[in-house]
Amino acid sequence: MAQENQGRMLAVERRQRIIEMLENHSSVLIADICRECGVSAVTARADLDFLEGEGRLKRTHGGAVPISEYVVPRVSERVRKNARAKQAIARRAAERVSDGEMILVGSGSTTLEFVKALRSKHDVTVVSNSCHILEYAEQYLPEVEVMSTGGMLARKYRHYYGPLVGASLADIYLDQVFLGADGFEPSFGFLAEFDQTAYAKVEFLKHARTKIILMDSSKVGAGRSFLRFAKPDDVDVVIMERDPEGMVLEACNQGEHEVQVIEALADEA
Structure with a gap:
C-alpha cells in the first residue's frame, strides 16, 4: 500500500522529496528515487533534469548532487x-x-x-x-x-x-x-x-x-x-x-x- 501511495505522488511532491533526500545525503541515485517515490527510471531522470534546469541540483552519472557539493570544496x-x-x-x-x-x-x-x-x-x-x-x-x-x-x-x-x-x-x-x-x-x-x-x-x-x-x-x-x-x-x-x-x-x-x-x-x- 505504501508503494502504491508513493506511485501516486504528484510531480511537485516527488521533486520536493528529491531535494529533501539531497539535504540528508551527499548524493542521490536514480535507483533511490525510484524506490522512494515509486516511479520509473524515466520519470526519475525527468525530475532530475527539471530540478537541474531550476538550478536546485547538479546531474551526475546515474543521479545528482547538491549544487554546493558540485563545486570543488576547499x-x-x-x-x-x-x-x-x-x-x-x-x-x-x-x-x-x-x-x-x-x-x-x-x-x-x-x-x-x-x-x-x-x-x-x-x-x-x-x-x-x-x-x-x-x-x-x-x-x-x-x-x-x-x-x-x-x-x-x-x-x-x-x-x-x-x-x-x-x-x-x-x-x-x-x-x-x-x-x-x-x-x-x-x-x-x-x-x-x-x-x-x-x-x-x-x-x-x-x-x-x-x-x-x-x-x-x-x-x-x-x-x-x-x-x-x-x-x-x-x-x-x-x-x-x-x-x-x-x-x-x-x-x-x-x-x-x-x-x-x-x-x-x-x-x-
Whole structure:
C-alpha cells in the first residue's frame, strides 16, 4: 500500500522529496528515487533534469548532487574525506623521498597529507603551486627548503595557475613529481576538475624523472565530467590505499611502459 501511495505522488511532491533526500545525503541515485517515490527510471531522470534546469541540483552519472557539493570544496574540507586512506597513501609516498632530493608537489588534499609526512626528511626541497603546502612546509618543516612556482592566484582554492606556472618551471628538472587526481577513468586516464588545474598538472609532469600519482580509490570511475591531464601510462607510479579489483593496474599497463601501482593498505585486507 505504501508503494502504491508513493506511485501516486504528484510531480511537485516527488521533486520536493528529491531535494529533501539531497539535504540528508551527499548524493542521490536514480535507483533511490525510484524506490522512494515509486516511479520509473524515466520519470526519475525527468525530475532530475527539471530540478537541474531550476538550478536546485547538479546531474551526475546515474543521479545528482547538491549544487554546493558540485563545486570543488576547499582543501581544508576535502582533507577530512577519506582521511585514513589519504594518510596511508601519504606515508607510502614519503617513503620514496630520500634526503637531499628536489621534488615537485601539486595542489590537493592528498598531496598536502604527503607533505605532512615528510617531517623526518632532511635537505629536501619542495617546489609547489599550492599555498596550503607552501605555508605548511614553511611553518612545520624546518629541514625542508620551500620554493613556489609563479602563476595567477586562485584565491578560493589557494593555488597558482596559468601560463606562468610552466614558465617558472622552464629551466628546472626535479627528481620526482607527486600529483593528486580528481578522477580516473580506466579507458581514458587521470582527470582534473578544472582546466586551470589540468594545465598545471600537465606542466608538472614535464619536469621530473619519476611521475607519481597519489589517489584514493573513490576517484576511480568518478562520475562527473573532468579534463584529462595524463593517459594511464603517462606516469610511473600510482599510490592508492587499495586498487579496486585491480582496475588501475590493468588500465595503466596496457602498453609497453610499466606502471607500478602500490596499495598502501593492502596488508590490512
